[in-house]
Amino acid sequence: MTDPVALLSEYVRIDTSNPPGDCRGAAELLSGALRAEGLSPVTFGATPEKPNVLCHVGGTEEPGLVLIHHMDVVPARAQEWSVPPFSAEVRNGFMYGRGTLDTKGLGVAHWCAALRAAKAGILRRKLFLVANADEEVGGGEGADYFVRNLPFPIGAAYGMNEGGVGVTDIFGGGGKFFLLNMWEKGPVWMKLSAAGRAGHGSRPSVKDAPARLIRALTRVTELREPARLTEPVRDMLRVLRAKGFSDLDVDALRGGAEEEEALEALGRRFPEIDPLLRNTYAITTLSGGFKPNVIPSLAEGTIDARIVPGEEPEAVAARVRARVADLDVSVEILFAERPNGSPMGPLYGAMEAAVLSVHPDAVVVPYMSTGFTDSRFFRSIGIPTYGLMPVLLPRAEHGKIHGVDERIPVAGIEEMTRVVSALIERWNA
Numbered sequence: 001m002t003d004p005v006a007l008l009s010e011y012v013r014i015d016t017s018n019p020p021g022d023c024r025g026a027a028e029l030l031s032g033a034l035r036a037e038g039l040s041p042v043t044f045g046a047t048p049e050k051p052n053v054l055c056h057v058g059g060t061e062e063p064g065l066v067l068i069h070h071m072d073v074v075p076a077r078a079q080e081w082s083v084p085p086f087s088a089e090v091r092n093g094f095m096y097g098r099g100t101l102d103t104k105g106l107g108v109a110h111w112c113a114a115l116r117a118a119k120a121g122i123l124r125r126k127l128f129l130v131a132n133a134d135e136e137v138g139g140g141e142g143a144d145y146f147v148r149n150l151p152f153p154i155g156a157a158y159g160m161n162e163g164g165v166g167v168t169d170i171f172g173g174g175g176k177f178f179l180l181n182m183w184e185k186g187p188v189w190m191k192l193s194a195a196g197r198a199g200h201g202s203r204p205s206v207k208d209a210p211a212r213l214i215r216a217l218t219r220v221t222e223l224r225e226p227a228r229l230t231e232p233v234r235d236m237l238r239v240l241r242a243k244g245f246s247d248l249d250v251d252a253l254r255g256g257a258e259e260e261e262a263l264e265a266l267g268r269r270f271p272e273i274d275p276l277l278r279n280t281y282a283i284t285t286l287s288g289g290f291k292p293n294v295i296p297s298l299a300e301g302t303i304d305a306r307i308v309p310g311e312e313p314e315a316v317a318a319r320v321r322a323r324v325a326d327l328d329v330s331v332e333i334l335f336a337e338r339p340n341g342s343p344m345g346p347l348y349g350a351m352e353a354a355v356l357s358v359h360p361d362a363v364v365v366p367y368m369s370t371g372f373t374d375s376r377f378f379r380s381i382g383i384p385t386y387g388l389m390p391v392l393l394p395r396a397e398h399g400k401i402h403g404v405d406e407r408i409p410v411a412g413i414e415e416m417t418r419v420v421s422a423l424i425e426r427w428n429a
């Protein structure tokens with residue numbers, strides 16, 4: 001099966017909502033498509049419900065290319081959607097469905113482009129297809145398990161995964177920007193807890209647990225650390241200047257207050273860049289209390305911090321702890337990953353050329369994502385991995401990922417497949 005629209009339609013109709021994240025049907029569909037073309041995919045996983053698929057499509061030379069996506073999707077509340085979320089219904093040129101963008105659409109582009117390349121007999125370097133389970137709940141039984149239990153060695157290789165996108169309305173708008181995700185900020189999820197004496201709502205005190213927690217959370221979210229230049233941002237700004245979208249010359253910056261002010265001005269001009277310049281802190285959950293006239297003895301909240309390269313989760317948590325110490329609020333890390341990325345390498349040029357072969361007027365920009373993906377697991381075993389779902393959309397459409405009415409332009413499915421085909425061709429030229 002090398003028709004990506006037909007394959008995506010079938011794929012979306014297999015509900016892989018996570019939780020529970022049962023990917024057996026999806027793995028069977030993808031494996032079947034490969035077996036039908038005479039290939040031998042291997043399926044393995046921590047549990048039968050969480051299979052991962054690996055297939056050597058062809059080629060013998062290294063470095064190889066690994067095309068990665070995940071089969072599971074976040075749940076969808078059908079009553080909020082304009083079409084059933086697992087119907088793959090086509091309306092006004094869009095295929096609707098949970099996973100059309102995140103990341104089943106990318107998966108079918110990988111699958112169909114790889115099968116076309118195998119048929120054309122162009123594979124000199126090793127080409128691998130990977131489909132993981134479990135990404136939407138952290139990848140523990142998915143990509144993490146996958147990289148630690150490979151059924152055969154992959155060898156020297158580069159990876160292409162989700163994480164970057166094509167966007168029409170950023171950097172001032174009016175362009176075709178493909179953001180190549182080279183880096184990802186690190187998540188640091190912290191629980192802040194305040195304990196105190198329970199009491200009557202008619203006799204409040206500044207020592208009440210909820211009152212102290214609120215003050216602590218406010219202090220943390222009002223923490224706006226100075227803008228700083230990191231390697232991924234430097235790479236991005238060099239390209240934006242070369243293409244005429246910014247006049248900031250990062251190579252002329254010499255640190256200090258002047259550099260900081262130049263970066264702050266940049267963040268004001270391009271709000272989408274601002275979170276790449278510093279750590280961010282968001283309040284994400286709050287709990288405490290059970291009755292309007294009772295002051296509870298315990299109050300808790302969580303902060304989702306996203307930290308820039310050069311920061312360590314423990315050090316960031318220690319700073320937060322120090323900031324709220326006088327309020328007697330404890331800070332505990334629930335989950336953290338270090339910021340991670342891959343340096344500019346030969347895959348960058350190949351991906352840029354592949355995008356330009358389909359969209360000659362596009363601008364490819366090296367980027368750091370504020371979110372995190374499975375790429376970190378592949379990077380951890382020495383596979384430099386970049387993220388790109390090469391479909392071009394306004395930001396509002398990308399915003400439907402994890403939201404309501406997630407959809408992909410039908411024409412974009414084939415367009416994306418052509419970009420991946422062009423990448424495979426270049427990688428084997």
Ligand SMILES: [Zn+2]
Nearest residue numbers: 074102136402
């Ligand atoms: Zn997702």
